[in-house]
Amino acid sequence: MSLPAPVDLGLAALVLGLAGWVITTSATYRAAEGFVAYGLVLALVWVRLGSVDVALTEAALGSGLTGLLLLRAAARLPADDPAETTRPGPGVRVVAAVLCTAVAGALAAVVLLLPEPAPSLAPAVAANLSATGVGNPVTGVLLAFRAVDTLGESIVLVLALVGLWSLAPDDAWGGRPGFLRGPAAASPLRFLAQVLPPFGILVGIHLLWIGADHPGGKFQGATVLAAMWVLVLVAGLRQPPRVTSRPMRGLAVFGSLVFVGIGTAGAWLAGAFLAYPEGLAKPLILSIETALMLSVAVILGLLLAGPPEPDDAAGVRS
Amino acid sequence: MSDATLFGLCGAALVGLGLYGLICHPGALRKLLAFNLVGSGVFLLFGAVARRGAASGFGGDPVPQALVITGLVVAFAATALAVALVVRLAQAAGRTDLDPEPPARSEATPERPS
Secondary structure (H helix, E strand, C coil), X not given: CCCCCHHHHHHHHHHHXXXXXXXXXXXXXXXXXXXXXXXXXXXXXXXXXXXHHHHHHHHHHHHHHHHHHHHHHHHHCCCCCHHHCCEECHHHHHHHHHHHHHHHXXXXXXXXXXXXXXXXXXXXXXXXXXXXXXXXHHHHHHHHHXXXXXXXXXXXXXXXXXXXXXXXXXXXXXXXXXXXXXXXXXXXXXXXXXXXXXXXXXXXXHHHHHCCCCCCCHHHHHHHHHHHHHHHHHCCCCCCCCCCCHHHHHHHHHHHHHHHXXXXXXXHHCXXXXXXCCCCHHHHHHHHHHHHHHHHHHXXXXXXXXXXXXXXHHXXXX | CCHHHHHHHHHHHHHHHHHHHHHHCXXXXXXXHHHHHHHHHXXXXXXXXXXXXXXXXXXXXXXXXXXXXXXXXXXXXXXXXXXXXXXXXXXXXXXXXXXXCCCCXXXXXXXXXX
């Protein structure tokens, strides 16, 4: 049995150490900070696992946007929250520790007892990838072989936004999302929010374009675009749109509609829902990816911006 | 031991750690953080399976990798919804623990009997 590379051992130790910090530290805000660092190290683990597509998504979405969401929420919670100081008694903790160790041990046993040789769909993907016209196998799976998952996911995002907005109190409906409002931003942040977005938008489009043949794709690109928008909102350079804004709502569902439209057309033209006519696969995949990137970017930004708040609460920024 | 096995074991440990945090933290936001740890541990188990399926010149089986990307986006959407619920709970009740019968604020003690 060969030993894993020292860098892998180091990464595993860092990931577990940071996860332990997230669980054991006393203040919620510090735990959220730890979660951001944890996500970044986890992205390196994904690179070591040979999955750069997942690493990009984890760094941008799992660490960056989720971290921003949790930090903002931690900053908004009441300071004298009893949940910050109360802890269950030692008996509960010991029982929980034993049970959780048992769960982790069972999963570890499964990992060690995985079948040899490992089952894999990689040969099937390699054999059929040329029919899709794209060179990145993950993009091929997302947009062709398992397109129905991606379609379902784009609809889940819309539903999450509907759910988020329905948490608004009655008098707040029609207002602007309020999570990203804060005290007036310092001038370095405003400067950054003016300088960075052009480059960020280019990077987002680049990620989408190269995603056909190299690691990248619409989710990674959309996350970068959403991050740029959120940066502008946090710096106070722009107000988030009102939740009743029809152009914005249209943009949010545009990607799913294009996807459903092309998928339904496939039922007539190619014989199955979500099938692509021969020779047209790549242009259709690129159209879906472009439309989805716009919609996913808008939805991610709106999910971060939170439910609407009454207009009088907006007095912080004018 | 291959890198897939190492990070698979790491994923199993993350699920255990996250589960412990989910049980032992009374605050809803801390539970959410812990649940995200469980989620990333499950994704890492998937990553180990994908790595073991490396074949045909790919660094890993692309099907589980694509599923993890889908999972990450859905996990973010669910987290955003849950965070909004926690913030709304804090606005409405002034606290974020999920105890149906709260003790009076002054009686909150560091050690709550189970």
